[in-house]
Amino acid sequence: MTEHKIIFGDSRSLNSIKDKSVQLIITSPPYWQLKDYGDIDQIGFNDSYEEYINNLNFVWKECNRVLSDGCRLCINIGDQFARSVYYGRYKVIPIRTEIIRFCETLKMDYMGAIIWQKTTTMNTSGGGAVMGSFPYPRNGILKMDYEFILLFKKLGKAPKPTPEQKKESAMTKEEWNQYFSSHWNFPGVRQTDHIAMFPEELPKRLIKMFSFIGETVFDPFAGSGTTSLAAKNLGRNSIAYEINKDFASVIKNKLCDVQLGIFDNESKVIFMNDDKGYQSSIEQLPYIYKDPHRMDKKIDVKKLKFGSKIDKTDKKEVETFTVKEVISPEKILLNNGLVVKLLGILEKKEYRKEAMDFLKEKFDKRKIYLRYDKIKNDNKNSTKCYVYLSNRTFINNHLIRTGFVNVDISIDYSCKDKFLKSLPK
Incomplete structure (x- = not known):
């Protein structure tokens, strides 16, 4: 036995x-x-x-x-x-x-x-x-x-x-x-x-x-x-x-x-x-480890998930955020402290204020969610994503339609052709 x-x-x-x-x-x-x-x-x-x-x-x-x-x-x-x-x-x-x-x-x-x-x-x-x-x-x-x-x-x-x-x-x-x-x-x-x-x-x-x-x-x-x-x-x-x-x-x-x-x-x-x-x-302990890099998280890992199940209560629900600050036509600060870039957006300096005002109006006290393409980060390690309002308004595309920004054609992503077609004639 x-x-x-x-x-x-x-x-x-x-x-x-x-x-x-x-x-x-x-x-x-x-x-x-x-x-x-x-x-x-x-x-x-x-x-x-x-x-x-x-x-x-x-x-x-x-x-x-x-x-x-x-x-x-x-x-x-x-x-x-x-x-x-x-x-x-x-x-x-x-x-x-x-x-x-x-x-x-x-x-x-x-x-x-x-x-x-x-x-x-x-x-x-x-x-x-x-x-x-x-x-x-x-x-x-x-x-x-x-x-x-x-x-x-x-x-x-x-x-x-x-x-x-x-x-x-x-x-x-x-x-x-x-x-x-x-x-x-x-x-x-x-x-x-x-x-x-x-x-x-x-x-x-x-x-x-x-x-x-x-x-x-x-x-x-x-x-x-x-x-x-x-x-x-x-x-x-x-x-x-x-x-x-x-x-x-x-x-x-x-x-x-x-x-x-x-x-x-x-x-x-x-x-x-x-x-x-x-x-x-x-x-x-016979040996005490000292971390030369002082590694620790900058934000709570539960506040931004990439498909991994973090705890047993996790459900496959859409994770929502609010926008704390519009940093530029390309960047926003989320309520969890994370800065993300709007994929496909390239700032026009002459319309910087108009583009930021547009985003501020759209994001005002509204919930958003993020979607990712095959590339989640650029060569500067910035997180790039598509941003949607909770009613499914596609913010990246709507911003491009205003003519206040250009389309980033320096990289490949699935919505590039869609964005180019959305540019004002």
Whole structure:
């Protein structure tokens, strides 16, 4: 019989787990300032980048404590794409480099990384299908449709498996060749009950690669319980920590589906609470990260979304704004502090006042919404968009019809021909 403990508590302090009591750790840490998992003490969403890395380091320190000698820690993490509208400039944030640095500070051996190529968009890190200076060189931006699975080994001699464990845990030659390749290619999972899930295929492979039947697998960021499910299906025990008790029903539905006969008489699931909590003491870390870039958001990421589901309450509704200031015929300041440029609009200096007065009259106390073309930013990292009133009045086109502005023909966009036809004869 296998046993599966779901512990609701803070993984920065694994109070309910003994030293060297788990033989494999598989996890995917929370995103930085991108996903709101709904708990005030969560790691990531409300942190500066420096706070985020140091909070994660508390978790890795605890993982090292509970992991048996000679066993593996596997961390699924992607580089994160920082948008200029959120952080002031475009930048790829290599979170993995700080994880590697800290785990090696813990005297764990870094054993390389698997590159997981998956079907995705750049929403994970804040981008789109076509980004940068397209179709012109220099300022194009890579599409990040991959993540890393970092592999670490704790020093020391691993627990010795029994002959029966070795026999029952043996992999086929096909599995060995496929799993131990450095590139994996399978899709992600549809985000439904939990807003950031990885597919069961990911922990399934790692469990078969790095543990024996009857051993214990641990996930410090349980989420929807996928790692525990994979462990159960492969005859391993599991322990999982999750900070948000709201996910209890999601985990229970996944692990305790009697109709499907997942557990039957072979396994049992135990739900527990770790109420001791976590007391911050950064001096306990063997290495304290200092961010040379002082990265932090310039505006609330919830105030401007680009298709990514930020929290579980998100619905596919049109996001509306009001205009706080008309800066120029080309630029407006929104009520959330964001400056956007009207795509396709080129200022006529001799009609600057008339164009701005027109926009002020149109925007006066009215709600607007934004639509984007294939290019969301220009070569100066300004956000370019089509602006509509809530009654669907297309402001860019109406402004062009006045004759107070020219049409920008220096770049390609879907409404360029429409705008040219709208110019007064």
